[in-house]
Amino acid sequence: MTYPPNAPAASAAQGTAGAPARPVSGVPAQPSAPGAVPTPAAPGAWAEGREILRRAATTEPGRLRILGAVLALLVVAFGAVTAFEVADRASYADDVVGRSQPLSADAADIYRSLADADATAASGFLAGPQESAQIRKRYTDDITTASRLLVRAAASTDADGESAREIATLSEHLPRYTGLIERARAANRQGLPLGGAYLRYANQTMTQALLPAAERLYAAETERLRQDDDEARAWPFLSLALGVLALAALVVVQRRNYAMTNRVFNRGLLAATAACVTALLWLLAGHGLARAGLNDAREHGQESLQVLNEARISSLKARANENLTVVARGAVLTEDGKQDKYEADYASSAAALTAALDDARRLADDEAGRAPLTEAAARTGEWRQRHGQARELDDAGDFTGAMNRIIGSSQSTGQSFDQVDAALGRALAHEQDEFTRAAENGRDALTGLPLGAAALGVLAAAGAVTGINRRLSEYR
Template sequence: MTHPPNAPAAPAAPGTAPAPARPAGVPAQPSPAPAVAPPAGRGAWAVGRERLRVATTTEPGRLQILGAVLALLVVAFGAVTALQVDDRATAADDVVSRSQPLSADAAAIYRSLADADTTAASGFLAGTLEPEESRKRYDRDIATAARLLVKAAASTDGSGESAREIATLNEQLPRYTGLIERARAANRQGLPLGGAYLRYASQQMTSTLLPAAERLYAAETVHLQEDDESARTWPFLSLGLGLLTLAALVWAQRRNYTRTHRVFNHGLLAASAAAVVVVLWLLAAHTIARTGLDSARAHGQESLQVLNSARISSLTARANENLTLVARGAVLTEDGKNDKYEAEYTSSMSTLTDALATAREWADDDAGRGPVDEAATRTAEWKQRHKDARAKDEAGDFDGALGLIVGSKESGRSTGQSFDQVDAALERALAHEQAEFTRSAADARDALTALPLGAAALGILGAAGAVLGINRRLSEYR
């Protein structure tokens, strides 16, 4: 049988090499899929995300991330500690060098104004020719008040409550001194109008100047309390971040140990030591600062407030005592039954007695109790002498009553002398408590002074240690 010849193979396309023959018994293989181009729009974010995925799936990548996190935690801990402690150190410094001195100056302004009013009334009662010593004391009080007002104006916020009270005092003080000069001029001429001017001036003092000074003292005392609270507040954010940093460092070292069986990593150990030092320093410094501020508040600030109240009460009592003789019953209480100035004298003396009892209770040593005890003794003598003077006045012996009120120092039995002795004792007590306050508050401030810089430096060193410790592990993969 004749078979047709096989058809000739088709010629290969020009430029195409013939496919190699497949050995017998080898199955045909599928041809590889053509390469797929990256999707359009894939940018830096996608590339970065891919690199992060690759880094988190390899140990060197994980170590790099861990080192960055640890360094960031240690630096953040040091920075937050430095900022928070610096804020509290600034507040503690304000307590020592600004708030408390301003509060003391406000009390001194009140004292100077009240003493000037009292001295003016005493000089008026002395006769038509005012004693030179009385005039000098009045001038000294007015000059002191004016100087302290200028100092307070330079140290307070121009838009605050203190500034408004200072403006009121600066405006009203010249008016008061003008009324006093008119009263003196009329008194030298023997005119009864002098007494009216003096009473009006005293009314201006008690209704405008002294309330403004008292509000100024209250405002500055509030600022002192705010600074005190700011200085004693615990830095909870810093402490929390410090504990978190220590926990992260401990975990990193445990991780290192479980993977390498190496007990210590010098870099991480140094970072942990730096964090521990900052945490312990923060706790110790703030505890010392709070203790100092507590002592300053208990043995200084509160005692100063009570003693200032006692001194204000003594000055008010003395001014009303003088005005009782100047007015001679012309000014009555609202119910019209009693002498107004005598009633206010009695109220002020009662406040003085209570304040002295409280001040003695709060005094923490003999140096503080001694002046208070003397002031209490002199106050009792003052009350008795005033009682004798009132008995003479009510009996019609005005000159005898006047001698007991403004008698000379040589007589040794006038209420004016008792007032001076009380005032001098209170001044010594105030000086003692002021020194106690300043010493305790300064100790609190000093405890915080070096911590901000130390925390920042240790934070940087700790971060460097963490990076070096992680790099030591990374070097084992190179």
């Protein structure tokens, strides 16, 4: 017996199966997100460069390229640094010869001219109303020389340096001093006692403002000379270290080349080595000769010049104080009130002169330098003896006799002073020639070295690259 299908049940089943699922009330459908894959960070430039070098170092051609780059960099750095350091030292050596030492000498001449002008003015005052044309001309020449040297020094010094300040002080007080001297002369020609007071005021301006400023200027320029000399003589240690390092690297690379190929020579590397050796030997020889010349200039010229300038300064101070002793006639005393100030200052300056002459004779290294110093010492002894005689006459009341012993044409202290000053001038000229000759020899030893070192550095780099490329060609 056949039964009919259960249609309602099937329909219900189909309806249930085909109906869409209803979402749960209040909960929205969530899309399914795919799994996130992290993006690797890009390597930095430094890490990438290291990786490239690491890969290159794993092959012989890569290692050769690295060695070639290192060798080229070393030899070029050696040439460049050598050129820079040697040019710097050559510049300082040129300053020693052409600027620092001439300025120091000019500063000493400024002091000498001012002090001699002061001593000459006092001598002219002692001569009375009839001042000789020779004394007047000497005073005028001294002032003109000091003014000219001040202008030249101002043009060669820094505007904000210590020397510039001292030059400004000198330029300010020099017209004041000359004005006081002219007033003293005018009063003296009229026979007025006021002339002596003006002369003392002028001397105070000279001794308290002008001469101290000139002495400080001389000290500043001498210190600059010493600094320039030290800089010129300093060894170029960085250049020497780079030269030795470049040579060591070239030797190591050539030994490596020999171990791998059994070839004794590589022409390119051998040329680079020869260029580095030439540059290093030239640097050592050139700087050694320059240093020797500058050392000779310092020991046999600069030190002697400094002592001789001190001797000349002492002699000028002694002469000025000697004249003022007679002009003041005991009106100016030392701080303790027991001695004539100018006489005490004369004695101090004369003792300093004698000591400086002894030092100068010890430093003189030949007879041409010692002969004028021996004469200066002998004339200094005569000067002190004649000064003692003049003081005895003055103390005994013989003013005319004392004045003749000081400013007379013969057998006077003025004659002795002129002889001492002339002998010191010859000694200074001799030592100046020795200094200039030795310093120029030192400076000339560096001529051509900066350019030569740079050219040899480029040549060595080209040789190193050529030698490495020759080895690389074997792998192609």
